[in-house]
Amino acid sequence: MRVLVTGGAGFIGANLCRSLVAATGIDSVVVLDDVSTGSVANLEEIVGDGAGAVELHVGSILDTDALDAAIVGCDAVVHLAAIPSVQRSVEAPIRSHLANATGTIEVLEAARRHGGLHVITASSSSVYGANPTMPKHEQLPTRPLSPYAASKLAAEAYTLAYGHSYSMPTLAFRFFNVYGPLQRPGHAYAAAIPAFVHATLTDQPITVHGTGEQSRDFTSVDTVAAVILDSLRRRVHDSEPINLAFGTRSSLNVVIGQIAELTGKRPEVRRVASRVGDVMHSQADGGRLAELFPDIRPVDLATGLKSTIAWMADDVIGA
DSSP states (O other): OEEEEETTTSHHHHHHHHHHHHSTTOOEEEEEEOOSSSOGGGGTTTBSSSTTOEEEEEOOTTOHHHHHHHHTTOSEEEEOOOOOOHHHHHHOHHHHHIIIIIHHHHHHHHHHHTTOOEEEEEEEGGGGTTOOOSSBOTTSOOOOOSHHHHHHHHHHHHHHHHHHHHOOOEEEEEEOOEEOTTOOOSSTTOOHHHHHHHHHHTTOOEEEESSSOOEEOOEEHHHHHHHHHHHHHHTOOOSSOEEESOSOOEEHHHHHHHHHHHHTOOOOEEEEOOOTTOOSBOOBOOHHHHHHOTTOOOOOHHHHHHHHHHHIIIIIIOO
């Protein structure tokens, strides 16, 4: 099987590519990434021309020629390319829309042109937005609170519509706060866990927006990669979006406490105002995921934090 990973130089994409090149049944892996938010450095150990290497194409999913060059000969597409971050989308909504919504339909059209390929698309738990029901099940009405959430809802809707309209095998996963190695700190849009780990290891204060009691269904990137690999091998597709999380929920304060325990440090916590577009609580109903992927066992938070801390200490701080 030959697989195209859009956004493969990003945090989730690069972790997935490492899993794919080591997996049986995956013959070759192609990456298309414009490296606007990802980095070629994330792939440096696995890029090359030989067996077990990733074929890298630097280009945009909005460029039809670049897409066609990357997708030729592929059997499946894992579409991860996006402009991430709620805050980025609030500041530049059109840029987020073009990458996340228009970019998705470009990927789907390329997959249709090249034979109706299996397409797996990354959506987001942010599509639930202001809906207060907990846990979040896939039949809930969506109420996006940010341009990012709206663009991800469009991406999943297009993916499922192509499945219905063109009989393409498509699958739309709603990711819930994925974390792990290769998720970089040190910029204004850094996700909570890498920012917290980096601050703790470098003896800097942790900045928390709000009380810290806001909670998330944190999901290890290793779990996400395992689910996607299984999806590709079994050609899993579905007419409805699927939560990719397992119904666990931890507050930011609990995460900070676990990081402190694992590192033996006691970081200072500075609390600032909440951010526009953020939701207070998020937790998945993982019932449909368990039905489709009964053999997958999630990486627990403590184990995932240990690997994240180890990577941060060696590859970011120790570099």
